[in-house]
Amino acid sequence: MLLAHALLLAEARSYVAALADHALTLDGALEYERALLQLDALHDGALPPTIAVPATDMELLKDLAVTAIGHLAYHGVDRLDLELCLAMLQAAHELDTRP
């Protein structure tokens, strides 16, 4: 894994982790964690550490996470796997914000 890939992965992981931390419901938090696990599985468990993200706005965090995950395709990660990961993220967001 090259440095740029590692930095981008760390960024994506941190945003998804922040989403899980600030989730409104337990079900939503667990679904975000599932998306994070999927992201880690795509990299065979070779993971850079997450860092604290100061933002708490869920919409902003979600957009940042989606962008970071999407950009992982430029580093050789399979696009279909990334789309599945993004779908999990979307499902988690919908579950968490369901009235």
Place this chain on the structure above:
Amino acid sequence: MTYGENAGTIRDELTELLRQHRVLQRIGGPAAHPLPNPSTEAERAEMGRTIDRYRHAALTWCRMALDAATPSKEPPGPNTRHRPPLEDLRHWVYRTLRTPPAETRPVLELLDLQHDFELLSRWQSIGRAAALGEHDFTTNVNLGTITPDQALAVVGDAADIVRGLVVLDHRYKNIPGWRRLPWREHLNSAAEDVAGLVREQGTDLTVDVLGWRPAPAAITSPPLPGMAGALQAQHNALVDLARFPHALNLRRILLAQAKASQAAGRLAMTVSPELVERLGDRANVYRTLVSQSRNLGGIIGHGGVAVAETHNATSRLERVSAHNVSCDQLHALQRLFTLTDARLATTMERGLAEKLYFVSEVVTELVPDPTAADALPDLRRRTAWLPVTSPTQTGILPLLRERLRPPPPRVPEVPPGAQESRLALEAAIAHRPELRRLGAHSR
């Protein structure tokens, strides 16, 4: 089977045999009235040899019981006049067993025979329990596990069984070709001394709950419908957790356990409200564990089956309707959850202690500038995999130790009937006139 069940079977069958007189008639021998199932003398001699083989198995069990409860693991020393009672009994049991039984076939070949006479069936039960009971002594009925009082109970059982065998040896002497026990007077005297000693000191009968148990196995049948399927999957996950999972699978298991608890908690709201709080608490603990283990890595291990089965349990719990779930099923699931917690806590503690799991951390270090010796070192940050036992700690360990700690072991209780079984054998031995004659003879 526990030690209590095996030793209890030997005691109960021996008690029943001690109550039976006119032994020849009981194996089809000559009687005042014609018997429905008579036997020839040669057949009676053959039956005598079979009984002898069962008796040899029972004596071997006694020898193993005495070895398991004796500090010395060496065979008893040469004949001396000042042996302690327990050593004396071991000595005479060892000497008796040196004489091979008349029946040379292994006892295992005799355990599935169909006997025509009740007397032989009882001896067969003794042989079967003795063969099964041998596992108990190598598992946990030995001085490495049991207390001195429990060891006394084991010694007392062996001594009483030896006494019963000596009484029956005398009673069976008219069976054609019957092989008398060599050293029977010494054997009886030593066993009586030990039995008296045990009675004086008192014993702890909780040893009866110990013993060998087969390792739990996965339920490989097709998925059961409804809640039974969820229980099946959770059981299979627990069984597979005996294999060490690698870090990624461990995180998957933790996540699935959180979801399973959450789903079970929803069912409990309708079926068993007293479990709602515990299940909700468990879901929160696992959620925290999942978030604390985000940076956990480690490639050694398996855990694929446990992951799949935990997911099965979760999806079945989410699908099942609360109307089709009973309170007992939910409590059974809660017990499986408790066992799973204990197993996961042990597994994770092991992984962290043996450095099979690592934490990915950003570390800051000072790097000296090689071009200028007197320059201040550079401050650099880099990602490193660190063992959890290093100063870099995660919140995992406190959670494991405080929230997933295995439940304290239950104080063992004496199984019902344990005392009665021993008293019945004691009474059966004490009421035998042959014993009194033997005792008088040996003194």
